[in-house]
Amino acid sequence: MEDERLDKIVDDLYLFFPLFRKKIFKHKRRLHQGKIPHSYYHVLKILDKHGDLPMSEIGRKVHISKSNMTSLIDKLVENGLTERLPDQNDRRVINISITNKGKDILRDWRKYSNNEIKKSLSVLSEEDLEKFYESVENIKDILYKLGND
Incomplete structure (x- = not known):
């Protein structure tokens, strides 16, 4: 693909992500405002x-540095949303586990979030919804091909 086309894709991506967040996930600004940071979710x-996972593995999966993960997990434990558990196979490893309170918060968040996204999408025609669905599936498939960095 020519450089000009790649430059256009890059430029469009810089516009795409903020627009996507603004139009589809606008409710997240209001979600539990002042209660729980989005990174907790x-x-x-x-x-x-x-x-249960070690802190380093969680950080890798959510793309948060180890130094930031420590304080984040400390706060999650302090709020009763997670707990630290010793690894059964390696006593040097401490796993992080979600608590029932954490599961309740997550369930409430998902329910609210899903309803808000459905409301946002409900203004679209069936044809537009189908195009949007296919586009999201295509983007997801392509992103998976980019690798696991």
Whole structure:
């Protein structure tokens, strides 16, 4: 693909992500405002999906540095949303586990978030919804091809 076309794609991506966030995820600014930072939800989602994990693995999955993960996990533990558990196979490793309170918060967040996104999309015609769905699937497939860095 020629450089000019790649430059256009890059320019469009810089516009795409803020627009996508503004139009589809606008509700997240209002979500639990002042209660829980959005990064908490990312960590809780990872733990809910993958089970107990070491802090370094969580950080890798949510793209947060180890130094930032330590304070984030400290706050999640302090708020009763996660807990530290010794690894059964290696006593040097401490795993992080989501608590029932963390699962409750995550469930409420998902329910609210999903309803808000559905409201945003409900203004689209069936044809536009189908195009949007296909576009999201295509983008997801292409992003998976880019690798796991």
